[in-house]
Amino acid sequence: MPVATLLGGRECGAVDAYATGHYFRPTDDLEEQYAAICDEAAVNADAFGRVKLKVGLALLGHSPDADVELARRVRDRVGPEVDVMVDASYAYDRPTARRVGRELGALGVRWFEEPVRPTDYDGYERLSRTLDVPIAGGECHGPADLDRLLARGALDVVQPDVCNVGGLTPAREVADGAQHAGVPIVPHVWGTQVALAASLQLLATFPGDPPLEFDRSANPLRDNLAVDPVKTDDRGRVAVPEGPGLGVDLDPGAVERYRIGE
Template structure:
């Protein structure tokens, strides 16, 4: 089974990921520690940015309103989608958002693989004027050579990796110098175990870390990363859990509860078809 979200590894890897993540959660719960502390947390909170308010389909007025809501909630950075057929439209939107935010608020853009190498270079040069934290996925997700050339050409950092589905795929980009920020997605690469291998490779090469999606897991993994790290804020999964992650002064606070620090809401628990108990017998 394939598809963009499944990548080249297929659905089996994501099936394994569910078990791997559950086992790490169980291990931390048995230790009585938040997962971040079990892994060796370097910080009690992580820089957080929001993506869900800046899609290409949204008029710029709506984008600016969403930015204000996110910032009021405690989000620190803002990511704006780019990659319109006409790059001048993207540049006008970036300019409007930067003017709205001011010079000091972290701003990222995400092209979602929409540019070729020439377009990415030309647009990237103009984007240098906006003091961006990074340009995300400017090229095809597997174009290690192109991303590396772009990273060497531009002062603005490059971020990529969310679509990759294995340690090996990430290793190719990391070794090639394809990005300044590595963006693995734990459920997509097979769970926390392979994620930690990717993080070790990224740390060895001096890269920043900005995991894709699933903030409920990645806040712990970013806290345990020794270098610059971010977490991506999405509200989409919040109805699944009884708890909410706390935001304060542009950062996401690591929960002090054991494991991932989450319990399923009644809505999510109702989806259970079968249940089993492990490790409770003599």
């Protein structure tokens, strides 16, 4: 049977996806950086209708103001009808996250992901209570940590990663806790076809229409590892595999090509 059936049954046969990517380019020229990311976001907005970009340009020597400007330019480029999410990968301290978060809220950003380090539970709680933009996180947390964050009202969007949280059963338990708390769950997904297929099976058990994170950067392990890889249709939707287990079969030839050791 499909894993979704074993987890309690499918609620849907396909889910909408949102495009992750828009990573920083190796350039010191901010205008070149902005232009390249905005061009990529425009293409993905047409294909998916939802995009998530990275901020934290301090990695390249720029200020948080450059992050706000990047988000503003992406918003202007894709238009008001497209959902824009922003992922900081815990780039900020609390005061900076608060300042950037206020600007993102004014831009209508759907969520502000990992604004501070994962272990800063007080920071997540304070930001969630004081900012208009929803605070998202959870990819680095286990079930007990996520339960603690939910109990404190510290997350507005819960993002467990099936590969990090302990597997499908703990992820399903986290989803039950989030549903009980009235908090939407949108799993973090990044990596191989296995991670993508497992997350799809989990998403298929959720009520409503939570979106699937779909990385658009170059990734052979995502694109080539399965015989029939998970992919989007021309409307940015992804069918949930109906075969047994995760519903995908690995390509032995691809496994050998990417093997790096025994």
